[in-house]
Amino acid sequence: MSTAALNALYARVAPAPAPVVRLTERDRRRDGQDLPTVPVAGVELDVNDVAAALFETAADELAVPVPTTDTLYAALRSAVAELGPDGIAEIRETFEGLPADEFEEVAYCRQFAYRLALSFWYAGARSRSLTAGEAAVALYLSPAHRHQADALTTRAPLLVSRSIRQGAAQVPLETLVRLGRALTDEFTAPVTREVTQVSPGTRDAVHERVTAVTPGRDWLCRQALPDRGRRRFCFDLMRADTRQPSPLLVRLDGGGHVLGATPPPGPNGTWTRPLRAQW
Numbered sequence: 001m002s003t004a005a006l007n008a009l010y011a012r013v014a015p016a017p018a019p020v021v022r023l024t025e026r027d028r029r030r031d032g033q034d035l036p037t038v039p040v041a042g043v044e045l046d047v048n049d050v051a052a053a054l055f056e057t058a059a060d061e062l063a064v065p066v067p068t069t070d071t072l073y074a075a076l077r078s079a080v081a082e083l084g085p086d087g088i089a090e091i092r093e094t095f096e097g098l099p100a101d102e103f104e105e106v107a108y109c110r111q112f113a114y115r116l117a118l119s120f121w122y123a124g125a126r127s128r129s130l131t132a133g134e135a136a137v138a139l140y141l142s143p144a145h146r147h148q149a150d151a152l153t154t155r156a157p158l159l160v161s162r163s164i165r166q167g168a169a170q171v172p173l174e175t176l177v178r179l180g181r182a183l184t185d186e187f188t189a190p191v192t193r194e195v196t197q198v199s200p201g202t203r204d205a206v207h208e209r210v211t212a213v214t215p216g217r218d219w220l221c222r223q224a225l226p227d228r229g230r231r232r233f234c235f236d237l238m239r240a241d242t243r244q245p246s247p248l249l250v251r252l253d254g255g256g257h258v259l260g261a262t263p264p265p266g267p268n269g270t271w272t273r274p275l276r277a278q279w
Contacts, residue, residue: 021252023260026122034264035117040073041080045088047267050113051106052095053079053088059105062112069119069128069279072112100267110267115278118248118263127248127260128279129272134180135164135246136234140225142167160237161245161262171224173249173257177277179225182218184275187235242270251279 028036037044045053054062054072057079062072080088100107121127130138144163168176225231238244248260265271272278 021258023122023250023258026124027261028120028123035114036121038076038113038116038120040076043080043085045076045080047110047113047117048092048096049088050076050116051109052092053083054112055095055098055105055109056088056091057082059109063105063108066274066278067112069115069126072116073119076116107268111272114266115272118272121248121260121263122250124253125250126253126279127250128277129263129274130164130168130246130249131180131184131277132235132238132273132275133182133184134168134176134249135238135273136183136231137171137176137179137225138164138167138246139234139238140167140227140230141170160241164244164246165259165262168247168259173259175220177249177257178218179221182221183225183231183235185218186221187232188275238273242273245271246273 030037035047037046038050054075058075062075067075083091095106098106100110115128118128119126139160142163143166144159171179243265245262245265247262250258250260252258263271
């Protein structure tokens with residue numbers, strides 16, 4: 001589909017333009033910080049403080065199911081009220097010495113702290129990682145399809161990261177979210193098999209009916225991303241290789257979305273790319 005045709009298509013679903021903002025002026029990181037602190041109850045906690053506080057007070061409750069970011073923040077507020085800044089400082093050193101590969105709750109809490117730090121990256125906004133579907137849509141829409149597939153699958157982070165940002169700029173971000181959701185539904189929808197047993201001795205021993213969600217039901221997804229093989233390739237790559245950096249999706253408090261900075265990797269050395277949006 002030509003660029004003009006795509007622009008006309010997106011115009012049918014695009015929201016009102018987001019206000020022009022200078023995200024660099026809203027960046028909450030201080031000099032020398034890779035990640036911003038998390039403001040809670042009048043104090044600023046770094047990711048190690050946050051992880052320690054969550055581990056001490058709420059690790060068991062937060063492990064399953066995966067909590068929303070709002071749920072994490074509510075748990076952190078409760079932890080600060082219970083422990084206080086001095087209590088968090090006391091447990092921090094002990095927590096930092098706990099190996100994540102031996103205690104899964106430690107790994108969970110460090111990842112939760114990382115997600116909260118991403119959420120508070122900008123003042124007057126909330127941020128989150130792109131989902132696997134959103135990153136896949138951006139990759140599909142980018143110039144990366146001109147490269148050979150093996151160039152994208154040999155862990156070329158600069159190529160893929162640049163392609164994700166370029167592709168995301170081709171479409172209104174609210175539309176990117178919609179397309180990402182459709183792509184995720186397409187490739188993660190369960191297949192239901194209905195098997196009917198018949199009496200022994202008959203010619204047909206088993207009748208089987210397979211029911212699955214028809215891929216690409218979203219009309220916009222079918223038209224904007226028509227090549228199913230390419231959709232599948234981009235989605236699988238974004239799920240399988242989380243060492244490829246991707247930018248933040250920023251939701252402004254006044255309305256609208258913008259593309260943010262590319263954060264450092266999480267505590268396990270990878271970039272978070274969940275199946276569902278983690279606001």
